[in-house]
Amino acid sequence: MKHSVVSLTINGAERQMLVAPGSTLIDVLRESQGLTGTRRGCEQGACGTCTVLVDGKTAMSCMLPVETIEGAHVETIEGLTPPQGLHPIQEAFLQGFATQCGFCTSGMIMVAAALLAKNPNPSREDVVRAISGNICRCTGYEAIIDAILDAAVRIRSAAHAEAA
Amino acid sequence: MARLKGRGVAAVNYPTGMNLGGDPSQALIHATTTGSFVITLSSVDLGQGIKTVGAQIAAETLGVPYESVMIDTADTDTGPHCMGTFASRGTHRIGNAIMMAAKEAREVMMCVAATELEVDAGDLVTDGKGRIHVNGAPDKGIAVLDVALAAHFKHGKTISGRGMYLKPKSEVVPETGEMDPDSCQAHACTIAEVEVDDETGDVTVLKMTNAYEIGRAMNPALAHQQIVGGAWMGISHALYETTEPYYPNRAHGPLDFSEYLMPGPGDIAEMDSVIIERPSSNGPYGAKGIGEMTANSPIPAIANAIFDACGVRVTSMPITPEKILRGLDALRGNPN
Ligand code: FES
Ligand code: FES
Numbered sequence: 001m002k003h004s005v006v007s008l009t010i011n012g013a014e015r016q017m018l019v020a021p022g023s024t025l026i027d028v029l030r031e032s033q034g035l036t037g038t039r040r041g042c043e044q045g046a047c048g049t050c051t052v053l054v055d056g057k058t059a060m061s062c063m064l065p066v067e068t069i070e071g072a073h074v075e076t077i078e079g080l081t082p083p084q085g086l087h088p089i090q091e092a093f094l095q096g097f098a099t100q101c102g103f104c105t106s107g108m109i110m111v112a113a114a115l116l117a118k119n120p121n122p123s124r125e126d127v128v129r130a131i132s133g134n135i136c137r138c139t140g141y142e143a144i145i146d147a148i149l150d151a152a153v154r155i156r157s158a159a160h161a162e163a164a
Numbered sequence: 165m166a167r168l169k170g171r172g173v174a175a176v177n178y179p180t181g182m183n184l185g186g187d188p189s190q191a192l193i194h195a196t197t198t199g200s201f202v203i204t205l206s207s208v209d210l211g212q213g214i215k216t217v218g219a220q221i222a223a224e225t226l227g228v229p230y231e232s233v234m235i236d237t238a239d240t241d242t243g244p245h246c247m248g249t250f251a252s253r254g255t256h257r258i259g260n261a262i263m264m265a266a267k268e269a270r271e272v273m274m275c276v277a278a279t280e281l282e283v284d285a286g287d288l289v290t291d292g293k294g295r296i297h298v299n300g301a302p303d304k305g306i307a308v309l310d311v312a313l314a315a316h317f318k319h320g321k322t323i324s325g326r327g328m329y330l331k332p333k334s335e336v337v338p339e340t341g342e343m344d345p346d347s348c349q350a351h352a353c354t355i356a357e358v359e360v361d362d363e364t365g366d367v368t369v370l371k372m373t374n375a376y377e378i379g380r381a382m383n384p385a386l387a388h389q390q391i392v393g394g395a396w397m398g399i400s401h402a403l404y405e406t407t408e409p410y411y412p413n414r415a416h417g418p419l420d421f422s423e424y425l426m427p428g429p430g431d432i433a434e435m436d437s438v439i440i441e442r443p444s445s446n447g448p449y450g451a452k453g454i455g456e457m458t459a460n461s462p463i464p465a466i467a468n469a470i471f472d473a474c475g476v477r478v479t480s481m482p483i484t485p486e487k488i489l490r491g492l493d494a495l496r497g498n499p500n
Pocket of ligand 2: 098099100101102103104105135136137138139211
């Protein structure tokens, strides 16, 4: 089988790339784009650590053949991070000690970003449901759930301050 | 058909470090020209926080701000020897090595500062904010940055130190079997509250209350994080983890670690933990190890709570619904 050319918008920049048949999105992100903030865990759709946003929705990048998402907008943890400082979700994870080894963290943050974009005022249950596809082996989840709820407050009050 | 509540208690006495043929960890520290300090280790930070705690220990010993200490856990080929991060030994062993290295480096730093200020090194103190000054005379001082520059460019000196902590090998006394296997012991107690569904055998952990005596808690937030994460691992071990958990037929069970059943974010228990500080005599600033023990007391506490709830005593892990239902059958006199 032949390589094909795929166009994607990655973190706002248009990219064209030559991909081998069956290449997954995570292959492209980590290997050809150098975006190693997206972690490769199980590579079988079980752990969620490779989660990125594809057209605004969470997707496990290890499960997506990149040829099937031609033209899509992909956002990774690098895209979420502002040029200066941290995103409010990252800030909340940091302040709330919601990371230990950090392997699950970028996946958790991308899931949180998608949740808060849709639902700025989630309940604890909403957060639990949102991260239920993401495994963390270190923290026991509590700090992560608290951090996402805290991030929601931070984003809402930032929006409030902007409106005022 | 009922959901039965029960409460169980368990306590653990846990060794810090081990003793095979002697248990060493070493650290090297040096100042850069900018007055920051680099600590070279071959110990690995896998999320337990040795980089954070190591930098705290070094900063405290050197008398400089935490921000000016960098930890380089580069490489086990090139770094000073470390036995590894296991046996809850990191904070104690590596921390002690870092403290020794930092003490030696501090002496050189104070000597250079004394020469620069033309005073006696014994009269100097650090302010912990990046300056060294004559005790009682904050104006007669010098920035650590300038001391580092002077050491490099005027005196041809390295502000550096070596740390080599060794827990010596302890031989067994043949007559009694006595030996000295560890350096100190930490203690913990967990109270677990569970609910057992006597129809399905399903167990829900409702609440865990933990008390930990871990010497001095070098970083209470990190220690707390380990307690919560460890308690979750304890729940996981007690109720879920095996490569053949709920399936009598091996072929239907998970085959490898990635298929282990584990509690998810929806299965976590309410958690309440306190830390009691009784500094150890030989840990850095009185620290003991907390790493491994946090998954220990939750397990028997859950097993005891299940017994309290439904009378079934399960002695092998994990405590699956199948084992509970078989136990309940036996209690009711039904043949399995
Ligand atoms: S690496 Fe993609 S789900 Fe685990
Ligand atoms: S912090 Fe280690 S897996 Fe989540």
